[in-house]
Amino acid sequence: KGTGRGTGTGAGFGPGSGAGFTASFLGLVSSGNNIIFCIDTSGSMRTNLKPEGIGAVRRELKRVITGLPANTNFNLICFGTSGDVFKEKSVPATTENKNEATVFLEGYYGGGSADFGRTRTEKYGRKGEDSQGIKYIPLESSDVKELAGTEGGSRIDLAMVAAFERKPSTIYVLSDGAPGTKDPKDDGPMDKRKLIDLIHEKYKTIMGSTSKLQVNTISIFTGDAEGKEGEKFLKDLARKFDGKHSTVKPDKLK
Numbered sequence: 001k002g003t004g005r006g007t008g009t010g011a012g013f014g015p016g017s018g019a020g021f022t023a024s025f026l027g028l029v030s031s032g033n034n035i036i037f038c039i040d041t042s043g044s045m046r047t048n049l050k051p052e053g054i055g056a057v058r059r060e061l062k063r064v065i066t067g068l069p070a071n072t073n074f075n076l077i078c079f080g081t082s083g084d085v086f087k088e089k090s091v092p093a094t095t096e097n098k099n100e101a102t103v104f105l106e107g108y109y110g111g112g113s114a115d116f117g118r119t120r121t122e123k124y125g126r127k128g129e130d131s132q133g134i135k136y137i138p139l140e141s142s143d144v145k146e147l148a149g150t151e152g153g154s155r156i157d158l159a160m161v162a163a164f165e166r167k168p169s170t171i172y173v174l175s176d177g178a179p180g181t182k183d184p185k186d187d188g189p190m191d192k193r194k195l196i197d198l199i200h201e202k203y204k205t206i207m208g209s210t211s212k213l214q215v216n217t218i219s220i221f222t223g224d225a226e227g228k229e230g231e232k233f234l235k236d237l238a239r240k241f242d243g244k245h246s247t248v249k250p251d252k253l254k
Helices: 043-066 095-106 120-127 156-164 192-207 225-240
Strands: 034-040 073-079 083-085 137-139 170-175 214-220 245-248
Touching: 034 043, 034 156, 043 095, 043 214, 073 095, 073 156, 083 120, 083 156, 120 137, 137 156, 156 170, 156 192, 170 225, 192 225, 214 225, 225 245
Parallel strands: 034 073, 034 170, 170 214, 214 245
Antiparallel strands: 073 083, 083 137
């Protein structure tokens, strides 16, 4: 009889590390796996971006969307005096959904064969489909109780509330100004600080104040008073949600 010893094998486990995917839009990185892009498609954006800037924004959106991995969900909300939502719920970043999103975006700023101005909702209302057969979810001020009856351009407030309802982990807001939200009964637009507070209250009501949400805002530089007001609004909005802000010049976009 004899005895012997040898090496043994068995299952093991331990912490792992590696590079994870992080989406980046115009230099600002995201967190989580449900990313919603809120894009200002008002008339002033078309003027301020100019054709070269519009082309650059299209390329950047296409780049970040086509680069999303399949385990990431995403959505698009384009806004002016009203808004168009890409999908009822955020959708997985499949090749099919990415291609559909690219086609959806082509119609804005006078692109493609679109025959609408700022938003599809502005022209087609609740129909939910444009003359080219492209579907959208209409977004109007009456869809938010606190904003019912209001009017104005660059409705960041409407877009943000619509985004909250889809439970994002990151929201990107791209605009060249501040919302022109106005109650017809009042003399001027709603106070911007009150509007940010209203947006944040809707966030807490819809998503819960302990939910993890990052709001990154991007200003298109215009150099005029309206642009400066918009830049301040977007900085304050990002700060309210512990996000990041960046200002970009149209002629520097590539």
